[in-house]
Amino acid sequence: MTELTKEQEILIAMRWTLSAIVKDVTPPPGMRHPLSDATIQDVRKCLGLIAAREKELADEQGRGGERPYYADAPQSVQVVPINRIKKRGD
Numbered sequence: 001m002t003e004l005t006k007e008q009e010i011l012i013a014m015r016w017t018l019s020a021i022v023k024d025v026t027p028p029p030g031m032r033h034p035l036s037d038a039t040i041q042d043v044r045k046c047l048g049l050i051a052a053r054e055k056e057l058a059d060e061q062g063r064g065g066e067r068p069y070y071a072d073a074p075q076s077v078q079v080v081p082i083n084r085i086k087k088r089g090d
Contacts, residue, residue, distance in 0.1 A: 008057055015050045018043060 004012070022043060025034055033040065069075070 005057070008054065011050050011054050011057075015047065015054075018047055018050075 027033055035043075
């Protein structure tokens with residue numbers, strides 16, 4: 001895997017910070033959001049631009065197609081313990 005560029009580190013930090021801000025100011029269900037609708041749209045636009053640039057950089061480095069996933073989500077790859085692998089003809 002390649003090292004992250006300064007631009008990638010900045011984008012990651014910005015994405016994490018914006019996401020944390022959104023998480024911190026999100027009210028419980030039924031309460032009004034403290035941010036204006038315009039600010040919410042601006043945050044969404046910023047996160048979209050960050051994601052698009054991160055994808056461009058990943059594609060340039062040949063790392064395209066990576067997607068985040070939840071730890072408990074089923075994976076398409078199954079890990080097989082090495083002791084269960086048989087030799088051909090067995």
